[in-house]
Amino acid sequence: MGYVKGLKCRECGRQYEKEPIHVCEFCFGPLEVDYDYDAIKENISIEKILGRDANMWRYKELMPLDDDDSYIGRNVGYTPLVHSRNLARELGVKELYIKNDAVCYPTLSFKDRVVAVAISKAVEFGYKVIACASTGNLANSVAANSARAGLNSYIFIPHDLEQGKVLGTLIYGTNLVAIKGSYDEVNRLCSEIADKYDWAFVNINIRPFYAEGSKTYGYEIFEQLGWKLPKHVITPMAGGSLICKIKKAADEFNMLGFVDDPTPKIYGAQATGCCPIVNAFKNGSDLIVPVKPDTIAKSLAIGNPADGYYAAKTIKDTGGYAEDVSDTEIIDAMKLLARTEGIFTETAGGVTVAVTKKLIESGRIPKDESIVICITGNGLKTQEALTKSLRIEDVIDAKLSEFDSLYRSKE
Numbered sequence: 001m002g003y004v005k006g007l008k009c010r011e012c013g014r015q016y017e018k019e020p021i022h023v024c025e026f027c028f029g030p031l032e033v034d035y036d037y038d039a040i041k042e043n044i045s046i047e048k049i050l051g052r053d054a055n056m057w058r059y060k061e062l063m064p065l066d067d068d069d070s071y072i073g074r075n076v077g078y079t080p081l082v083h084s085r086n087l088a089r090e091l092g093v094k095e096l097y098i099k100n101d102a103v104c105y106p107t108l109s110f111k112d113r114v115v116a117v118a119i120s121k122a123v124e125f126g127y128k129v130i131a132c133a134s135t136g137n138l139a140n141s142v143a144a145n146s147a148r149a150g151l152n153s154y155i156f157i158p159h160d161l162e163q164g165k166v167l168g169t170l171i172y173g174t175n176l177v178a179i180k181g182s183y184d185e186v187n188r189l190c191s192e193i194a195d196k197y198d199w200a201f202v203n204i205n206i207r208p209f210y211a212e213g214s215k216t217y218g219y220e221i222f223e224q225l226g227w228k229l230p231k232h233v234i235t236p237m238a239g240g241s242l243i244c245k246i247k248k249a250a251d252e253f254n255m256l257g258f259v260d261d262p263t264p265k266i267y268g269a270q271a272t273g274c275c276p277i278v279n280a281f282k283n284g285s286d287l288i289v290p291v292k293p294d295t296i297a298k299s300l301a302i303g304n305p306a307d308g309y310y311a312a313k314t315i316k317d318t319g320g321y322a323e324d325v326s327d328t329e330i331i332d333a334m335k336l337l338a339r340t341e342g343i344f345t346e347t348a349g350g351v352t353v354a355v356t357k358k359l360i361e362s363g364r365i366p367k368d369e370s371i372v373i374c375i376t377g378n379g380l381k382t383q384e385a386l387t388k389s390l391r392i393e394d395v396i397d398a399k400l401s402e403f404d405s406l407y408r409s410k411e
């Protein structure tokens, strides 16, 4: 038995039953899961959490399922929080951590968290087909987790995604449909399909439930810091959902008494080639002006972000900042993270590290306070971004003498 009362409009507060819906009929505001926090408070404790397996379901009272023991994706989450001393030294800061979802199970991105919740909820609703509109990582995760759950899936992507994302979807035997257009066109088509076909579109009709999965990324950071909130968190933004849920996770942990710290300052990172949320923040505007994406950070290439307004608001309310970086800065930052911490992240991670560097250099993030960088995806999936700048320099015959002279030339 779960703790969800229903859904609630973020704008007008109108309440709804637990249903696969995502917009308010009256004001068109987005719907959010409405929990009975008093009941949660009575039933959850740090001791209980610590006694459970190391995966995202250790916080199951704070997840939006009715049957909290029948969830799908049992091994998802509890990725490392890496104390990053080498990168800290390079950036000139005192205390730096990487939350590394590049190694999230099973498909190597934080999307496994949201998908685990969405598919579990879709099964509770009785759906037989899982679907999504994706920039790549969501496709991988929906395909894999649907396969494991024995459910049919339909996945819609822009036609020009990286090979790793495409093959990493097809392998699971899903129905993958490439659309000749940008993600925003894929998403618009999927809204029409969702109206017509009775499918669980994880990021459309199931979106309020799906989005809650991102909170576990935050919970884990705070638990792994020893039940403490960091001072600064830098987060990549696509649709703008994850960044909002990291704040929600901090607020909930404060409310439950698991931590007793000020809300972290939360910073939003985008690529210059697609930064509608950064633009709105910097212009001090409530309006997200859609853009046409042009960047190697394809997983973040959403020109008309669904939660853009709330993402900008989260940044403003916490006292953070938003910044964007060029494709060259993204590649340099991917190399920097790999060289210093041994972590191979995808282009989205390059965006986050590059933005962190920029914010530290400009003095926006102070050097003597705790900082967490959100690494959300794996570099093996976006190899195209590196093929121009990385290649083997040394090719020799299988002869000791050849290696000896190569070695001499390097010393």
Ligand SMILES: *Cc1c(COP(=O)(O)O)cnc(C)c1O
Residues within 6 Å of the ligand: 109, 110, 111, 137, 138, 236, 237, 238, 239, 240, 241, 242, 243, 299, 300, 346, 348, 349, 376, 377
């Ligand atoms: C989807 C995605 C994000 C951003 O997620 P939103 O919640 O849509 O802002 C960040 N990083 C990676 C690697 C992603 O795939």
Ligand SMILES: [Zn+2]
Residues within 6 Å of the ligand: 009, 010, 011, 012, 013, 014, 024, 025, 026, 027, 028, 029
């Ligand atoms: Zn409303």
